[in-house]
Amino acid sequence: MEDSLLLWRSIVANKLLKNVDLVLFLNKCDLLQEKLEAGVRLATFMTSYGERPNDFESIYFKNKFAAMHQTLTPNPERDLYIHMTSVIDTQATKKIIVSVRDMLLRDALKGTNLL
Numbered sequence: 001m002e003d004s005l006l007l008w009r010s011i012v013a014n015k016l017l018k019n020v021d022l023v024l025f026l027n028k029c030d031l032l033q034e035k036l037e038a039g040v041r042l043a044t045f046m047t048s049y050g051e052r053p054n055d056f057e058s059i060y061f062k063n064k065f066a067a068m069h070q071t072l073t074p075n076p077e078r079d080l081y082i083h084m085t086s087v088i089d090t091q092a093t094k095k096i097i098v099s100v101r102d103m104l105l106r107d108a109l110k111g112t113n114l115l
Helices: 002-013 029-037 060-072 090-111
Strands: 022-026 080-084
Touching (some): 002 022, 022 060, 060 080
Parallel strands (some): 022 080
């Protein structure tokens, strides 16, 4: 996880990407949920998690990545879209991909002043 956070930090702070909206897929959420339900304590592996409830419904990861974006971005107007995914849940993955596609089309139309 720490490697992912370091990579995210470098992407978010990159000045070459300052005018690009970002889409973050937090994948394998099904595996995380299984591990938490089996009793694995997240705080054991992520000290920043602290004493929060050890449940999957917690939005800790979304908030962690969003806070890094807000703090480090060279462009506060840049949008960030975060999706919790599990590729084995094909219906949810399909909805997410359609949502991202619609977002990209909408942004392209805005750029041409058609929307």
